[in-house]
Amino acid sequence: MDQRQKNERINLILKLLMAILFTTGAIIFSYPFLANAVNSYYDQKMMEKNLAEMAATNTKEQAKRHQEMAEKNKELAESKNMTNIPGMGLVEDPFENAVDDAKDPGKAYYEEHTVGAIYIPKISVSLPLFDETNAALLEKGATILQGTSYPIGGNSTHSVISGHSGLTERKLFTDLEKLVIGDDFYLTIAGEKLAYAVDDIQIVLPSDIDKVVIQPGRDLVTLLTCTPYGINTHRLLVTGHRVPYVEEMAEEVTSTKKAVERRFRLYLLLIPLFFAMIFYWMYRKFVYYQSGKHSYDFCFYLLENGQPKAGVTFTLVRKKRWATDVTSQPVAVSQVDGWVSFPEIRGGRYYAKAIDGSTKPVKGKVRRLKDRQFVLSHVTKKKHGKKVTYYLENGAKK
Structure with a gap:
């Protein structure tokens, strides 16, 4: 395990601990509101049942x-x-x-x-x-x-x-x-x-x-x-x-009764949603860390006014802002057909940027560990069966 992976592992553990602490705090903070919503709903239903039974008794x-x-x-x-x-x-x-x-x-x-x-x-x-x-x-x-x-x-x-x-x-x-x-x-x-x-x-x-x-x-x-x-x-x-x-x-x-029911249903919706978001975030962090142990292709076509554009040099960086020194970063040049390829890149989150600044940056990340290429953003995506091709387009399409 190299130093970068060690740092990412420590970073992952710290983020997971923060997520656990945040979730625990959120549960403690929201408990009174949740308990009140559940108890109010239950009490109202029991109350309505008792009132209905009383109304049904002999006049x-x-x-x-x-x-x-x-x-x-x-x-x-x-x-x-x-x-x-x-x-x-x-x-x-x-x-x-x-x-x-x-x-x-x-x-x-x-x-x-x-x-x-x-x-x-x-x-x-x-x-x-x-x-x-x-x-x-x-x-x-x-x-x-x-x-x-x-x-x-x-x-x-x-x-x-x-x-x-x-x-x-x-x-x-x-x-x-x-x-x-x-x-x-x-x-x-x-x-x-x-x-x-x-x-x-x-x-x-x-x-x-x-x-x-x-x-x-x-x-x-x-x-x-x-x-x-x-x-x-x-x-x-x-x-x-x-x-x-x-x-x-x-x-x-009637409106007051419905307000109690709405509050109860709102919590029924928000609580699973909250935990789903937390677990999804933790899952994404896990994938991000694990993907660093595998290699993926970062590829796309560069088009200008709908036509392939060759000769544009791209560098691959981990941060969105421009790096002052790109000599240590992977470099790829668009081919005659516009093809730009960074093969066998270790998983993570990257930005492909034209050194001359002539195009917008392309963001890439690994969505699933079993994938063979990065999922790209800020580009046009076209599917051909199970294969996905990405196009970075500048100017108007013909």
Whole structure:
């Protein structure tokens, strides 16, 4: 093995190590986005399945469930008892355990506690809505905070819907801070569809209870999450008042669902494409190195205005820029028929250049190890069966 091959081998190893490090870094960087896309898609499909099953149940059962929620809302409004809101009264704040791993209680548990769905088009959120708040349910979607109204609408109701921010595998309410006054969010619960327009945004301490109390005569829903990101010392409250649910809103809900599906399909497309590109690049580097152990022909015809041109001297260099000293490089002169040939050249990447600069350079590389000649670029290619002939043309064709 000569010095050039040793240098190329070292160069190949270094490039492969760089490719491995780059790929590893890309995987680590993209994991949260990929995990969120996959989990969001899966959760949405499960949510749609549960909603479809609920819609297929007896109308009387749905009405009974709705009536139970309405009665609890009435009791809450009359008692004005808000002391059992997690983090704001006697119940432990579930967000305090946000970084802990909640044990997965199983599919049946989530189905049992699913009462609806929440959609926030502005931030492409489509989540299942659970009937209580605990660490396990917070890992999967949005939860109704105990001690607040059920979000079924009605005067003198104020529901608080909580969701995690900053989870590695799910975004959930991470982008809630992007909402502004006037943005809408939608709920599907107990067979009804409700719409709310954001009219108040506040950042408060976890113990600041008066921000989520029932306001007589008003129909409110507050979205609650931790803030600031990664510190979680405060709570972000995004409150909306009830507005009429119109057809355009249904289209926004559909668009939000499709956005989740598009994001999932995009990753399904990009991930194989990314790895295909990495493996192809590594394969090309391998071929480049291995081809240096074999010899190939670098040949083409030189034409001027469609006719062969003789007497033009070409040199073969490894770099595209002009070499100051060409005496050590292979040289070939175009023949009467325009034929330019550099036979038995060790594999690699080369440029054939006219010493007088009268033609554009011809780039050549080895595509497959079993080939017998270089594959050339910046030339015209013609096939004759399995044989390929290259033409470097100057001027206009006749």
